[in-house]
Amino acid sequence: MMQSVVKSIGAEAINKEEPLLILFDTSATESLKKHAVIQEFSEEAINEIKVGDTLRFDDQEYKITQVGPVANQYLKEMGHVSIVFKEIGTEDQLANALYVEPFELPVIKEGTTITYG
Structure with a gap:
């Protein structure tokens, strides 16, 4: 878990x-920051994410149904x-995406904790 x-x-x-939410770490360019959610990881190691894992935004939980290549x-x-x-x-899959359920955007704000795994 990370x-x-x-x-x-x-x-x-x-x-x-x-x-859709586009996430980048704090090294994102200013032009990317306008279109993205900027996140900062608490650890150096990023664990591999797999289908069936969960993704949480604070207490809002999602199931990962597909992981882009x-x-x-x-x-x-x-x-x-x-x-x-x-x-x-079938045609518009994003290679860098995590597909999740339920199909509802989370409520997020500065300070929201995102938990992968």
């Missing part, structure tokens, strides 16, 4: 019409992962 804390939420990071690599390299809150499409 944890991060939300440090900032970009002005364009949350869109109720698009059930480069999601773990990007999470380790730059704290980057996209969280998708909708059914997995």
